[in-house]
Amino acid sequence: MSVRVAVVDDHPVFRIGLAALLDSLDGIDVVAQASGAEDARALLAGTTVDVVVMDLDLGDGSGVDVTRDLVRARPGVGVLVVSMHEDDDAVVAAIRAGARGYLVKSASPAQVERAVRAVADGEMILAPAVAQRAMAYVLGGRAGARVPFPTLTDREREVLDLVAAGLDNQVIGRRLALSPKTVRNHLANVLTKLGVPDRSAAIVRARAEGLGGTP
Numbered sequence: 001m002s003v004r005v006a007v008v009d010d011h012p013v014f015r016i017g018l019a020a021l022l023d024s025l026d027g028i029d030v031v032a033q034a035s036g037a038e039d040a041r042a043l044l045a046g047t048t049v050d051v052v053v054m055d056l057d058l059g060d061g062s063g064v065d066v067t068r069d070l071v072r073a074r075p076g077v078g079v080l081v082v083s084m085h086e087d088d089d090a091v092v093a094a095i096r097a098g099a100r101g102y103l104v105k106s107a108s109p110a111q112v113e114r115a116v117r118a119v120a121d122g123e124m125i126l127a128p129a130v131a132q133r134a135m136a137y138v139l140g141g142r143a144g145a146r147v148p149f150p151t152l153t154d155r156e157r158e159v160l161d162l163v164a165a166g167l168d169n170q171v172i173g174r175r176l177a178l179s180p181k182t183v184r185n186h187l188a189n190v191l192t193k194l195g196v197p198d199r200s201a202a203i204v205r206a207r208a209e210g211l212g213g214t215p
Helices: 012-023 037-045 063-073 088-097 109-120 128-139 154-164 169-176 180-194 199-208
Strands: 003-008 028-034 051-054 078-083 101-104
Touching: 003 012, 003 037, 003 109, 012 028, 012 109, 028 037, 028 109, 037 051, 037 063, 051 063, 051 109, 063 078, 063 088, 078 088, 078 109, 088 101, 101 109, 101 128, 154 169, 154 180, 154 199, 169 180, 180 199
Parallel strands: 003 028, 003 051, 051 078, 078 101
Antiparallel strands: none
């Protein structure tokens, strides 16, 4: 019986290419594609799948949240995260949400195929670099620490912390040795990932999570 796969990624070129690759493999059928969090929730609610290949940065939401909701509703479905992020926070957040595998987007076609088949069989699989970082994270005693907004990069969380502290982009840029444009770009990414419309809403969310205490 074929492994039924859904691909969730907001970058059409990557999503379509990955779907075509997987669909060309013996014993794997791509039965659905989604470009965002809401599309994924709607699609997966009515589609029978064995494995969902999930990006973390979905334009209208977080792949971590979609993974958590999906695993709770359908624990038999395996989620394989394929993301550009390989930092500790992203990996730990995805695994805690219930993902069975984690690859970076630079993975080879053979690695992706192997990971999809492993996840379909109920195995846990991590890319070698990700596995090393995750192990160091755990051995370092950080596994129990709760990280606010785990889909943010460390730099984005740093910028958000300073925004929540009431600093403007010029001051934040000087504090972090970044140009104002770079600060604006980081903040734009933060707004997208948090799904909030503006800086004020981001500050409210950040302070609710304990950020903004940076002097």
